[in-house]
Amino acid sequence: MPLFLNPLAKHDVSDFSNVLVPLADAPRHPSVVDKDSKLGKEASAPRADDGENGEQRAYSAFTLEGLRAEIDDDLAASGVNSSYDRKSKIINKAIQDIGMGTYNWQLFVLCGFGWFADNFWLQGLALTLTPISYEFGISETSVRYTTCATFIGLCIGACFWGVASDVIGRRLAFNATLFLAGVFGLAVGGAPTWIGVCALYACLGIGVGGNLPVDGALFLEFLPFASGNLLTLLSVWWPIGQLVASLIAWGLIPNNECSSKLPSCNKSLPGVECCGKSNNMGWRYFTLTLGAITFLMFICRFFLFHLFESPKYLLSRGRQQEAVATVHGMAYKNKKKTWLTNDILNEIGGDPEVVAETKLSTIQIIKLKLATFSTDRIGPLFATRKLAITTSLVWFCWTTIGMGYPLFNAFLPQYLANNGASSEPTPQNIVYRNYAITSIVGVPGSIIACYTVDIKYVGRKGTMAISTLLSGIFLFLFTISSNSDVQLTFTCLEAFFQNIMYGVLTPEVFPAPNRGTGTGIASFLNRIAGLCAPIIGANAGTANPAVPIYVAGALFLSAFIAMVLLPIETMGRQSL
Secondary structure (H helix, E strand, O other): OOHHHOOOOOOOHHHOOOOEOOHHHOOOOHHHHHHHOOOOOOOOEEEEEEOOOOOEEEEOOOOHHHHHHHHHHHHHHHOOOOHHHHHHHHHHHHHHHHOOOHHHHHHHHHHHHHHHHHHHHHHHHHHHHHHHHHHHOOOOOHHHHHHHHHHHHHHHHHHHHHHHHHHOOHHHHHHHHHHHHHHHHHHHOOOOOHHHHHHHHHHHHHHHOOHHHHHHHHHHHOOOHHHOHHHHHHHHHHHHHHHHHHHHHHHHOHHHOOOOOOOEHHHOOOOOOOEOOOOOOHHHHHHHHHHHHHHHHHHHHHHOOOOOOOHHHHHHOOOHHHHHHHHHHHHHHHOOOEOOOHHHHHHHHOOOOOOHHHOOOHHHHHHHHHHOOOHHHHHHHHOOHHHHHHHHHHHHHHHHHHHHHHHHHOOHHHHHHHOOOOOOOOOHHHHHHHHHHHHHHHHHHHHHHHHHOOOOOOHHHHHHHHHHHHHHHHHHHHOOOOOHHHHHHHHHHHHHHHHHHHHHOOOOOOOHHHHHHHHHHHHHHHHHHHHHHHHHHHHHOOOOOOHHHHHHHHHHHHHHHHHHHOOOOOOOOOOO
């Protein structure tokens, strides 16, 4: 079947042959039948439902009634019970029974492009600030407002695409974000003025800002619950993005950059040797390369991989048959079988011809998104003293790290070049080399985090707290010497532990019915704090270039204290 010919094709179950099997013969996930494994599939799984004489009844996991019992139990725990919710749970069960396969792993890579692009461009921006300041005659501190413009775009993108993906579909949003980032990334390379650079970076941010919320939601909706740790593993793409950007910058910028001693052509008289576009093309070559790579990732997503639309989105739009076909398509790609049919959805969740609530209108979807931040949704996050403390501390951690991370990393090339007010600036070739080394050392952090969270007496909380503490300490140690080798040592250590921290930092402590609200507010606070970082960097660094680093270190240490005080540990427990 030539799926690649139409990336936006709609599907029917007839497109995928030999994947449907009766529920009685279907492979169910071991977690469903563990209790009955010794007795075989004719044994029953208990269901809390009274029979005619008040006795407790039991159903086989391989029957429709057994499946209904599973759905009822899940919904009883979540506190919701609409037709849409019931059918969503059924689709979750079907995806869980199919399990991980080729389609999911391909999606892991393509969603990883979103994480990759997010840090790819954040580091790309950091690496271009110095040559941009040379060319346009902007002071080292004022040019940091370029980062502020980018973060405005990131905030807009995160908010817009989060809602848009529920209205226009995950598939279109998934591809549009990288398309916009690629187009405006290429455009940055031709910007004629500093204002133009800021405007184009802001537009680029609108595309990049949508990657994490859209890609994360899409990957999660195709991810079997038992493989949920892969959502954390997606963070490994974050340091890889930094690594690739730093290596490209090292190769292109130092050899095509004008001297810092030359005045900007914007502020010099005609005939005087100055820094202008013709002798400062390095950063333009760099952004053009980054834009081309981003556009290539879009091409891979759109033309080389056939993405099925999210079954949850299709269900919310009343396209139930397409939702079933999507699950069949996933099973087909994974060479697995599935029991999901339109009749099973109707039997347990209600016939869409009778149940009008199955289809959600655009206005209803937007209201549901906005309702995520209503007092009715926020209130349960403070229902008990323990939960209130947990919610407050997690939000505090996301806010402080959201400001501390860009306050240091977004301006790291400038810090590496300065070497202290009393020293000669470090040669740009050494600056970009050191930045590349720092990026290489940081990559294993995210991978190691996936293992340390399961170490006894350490767990997720210990991993997160220890890595944050060490990150903060190394930020302060970075300022004690102007020797470039000493600074390189501390930036490498800081990058390593910082990536461990980012690989673990998660809002999974929130209860499932309100996890979207808790996560959404945490993400919003993180972005807003990140928006404030360049403002602090531009103003606080005027008198003493080390002040923003001190602030970043203090923020990390504050986050460490909050993490230690968290009254919950999620190691070895399913998220509620």
